[in-house]
Amino acid sequence: MHSYRVAVIGAGYVGLTTAACLASLGHRVTCGEVDAAKVERLRRADVRILEPGLPELVAEGLAAGRLDFVVGAAAATADAEVVFLCVPTPMGEGGTADLTAVEAVLTEVRDHLPAGCVLVNKSTVPVGTAERTAALLGRDDVAVVSNPEFLREGSGVRDFLNPDRIVVGSRSRAAAERVSALYAGLGAPTVLTDAASAEMVKYAANCFLAMKLSYVNSLAELCERLGADIGDVTEGMGRDNRIGPSFLDPGPGWGGSCLPKDTNALMRVAEAAGFDFGILRSVIAANDRQADRVADKVAEAVGGSVAGVRIGLLGLTFKAGTNDLRDSPALAVAGVLHARGADLVGYDPGLLALDQPEAHDLLAAAGILTLVDDVLDVAKDAAALVVLTEWPEFRGLDWHRVADALAGRVVVDGRNHLDPDALAKAGIAWRGLGHRHAQQSLTAPA
Ligand code: UDX
16 A cells, blocks of 8 residues: 555544554654644653543554654645644534634645645535635645544544545545545545535534434433333334444433534534525434433432432543543533532543543533542432443442442433343332333332
8 A cells, every 4th residue: 555644733532543543554644733732742652532542553653653743734744745634623603613723724834735735624614615725725736625534432543444434525536536545455435526525424424323312312202201111112223224223322412522513513504505404403402402301300310309419420421431521411411400409429430541631620610510539429428320421330330339328229320321120139229211110210128
């Protein structure tokens, strides 16, 4: 496979994964990042993102001389054949994607990009951004390509190296082919298209996943009312090949750094195009109700009101396997319980694993709960425990010890994650989402 000289701008979650994985495929990668302290750390392979395999790949790339980190975008692009833009596109005013970081990088690199190089947008950007990028760049000798990423946090390296598909879009066929050649070693099916369609694929996929989850969460609520069991229903549905078993687990709502941002952005894009995307509006509205729904279940479990009641929260990150609190549904539920007067204590395995001032600052700023670093401390004197993130270790807890610490022996399982029988053996009542027994009150043995 041909080895390319690649620049990656941005050493965040997507940029760092892209840089380390491309280096592991044999390309020579320079990663440009504005944060000088981060560059220093990365040069020592000190990775602060909780992502399996990433620290090892960064260390290997550095040792092999195929990966380097520099301060700034222009410095990284000096002799690049392909330049990846991996800077944040957060939710801006009114739900549109905020392209400030993309524009700042374009301004910085415009006069430095080598002639004939290809500029690739990996960040999720509104349909039409590739065209706008080309106009902003104003360089006929640099082609612009859209190559969206489909990396899940917590399995980003695996997703990068074992993709379901690669999507590459550009007006220039030669540029698109150069970008797909970077991934030649992966043997993945490749969709070559125009830039607008490639940009659309990313939104279309993420909004579809959000739709699946809103559908399942709504279905869970209906199951409860009808005495059906969502676990059996989703198993029966998921075995249909046209539907598939993934993204069918009910929860406290979808969140994280992508789904909320992308659903809102596509809504705005549709509005701007004069299209009433009613189905997507309902998907978002259903998710907005989900935190209240879980909070209602907690209130019911503790006798009607959470005001002045101590509640222990198991899991705060937006999903298991990350230390990311951005748009975490767990924090949305915590916010609702706090607003209703609950006294909240929280525990999350992902927030112990690393020294992460950002997460602790975010929690302190929210000021809605006290973070503890032991499961028994979160259970101590609590009227109920609430599972909000599906950390595997929660399944194996010593429920007898947890029961001894609890004031009220009930667990509201906002992820349908625990084994109700294991809890019952310890005298703890289990209440999940969408189960035929969800409304049944289990009395703890004396
Ligand atoms: C997502 C997309 O999957 C990925 O392709 C895209 O590039 C970025 O956004 P990520 O945000 O890491 O990845 O999370 P993902 O694993 O997709 O989960 C999204 C949300 O759905 C989380 O809040 C998760 O807890 C929730 N979820 C997922 C459920 O509630 N139930 C499920 O069955 C699956």
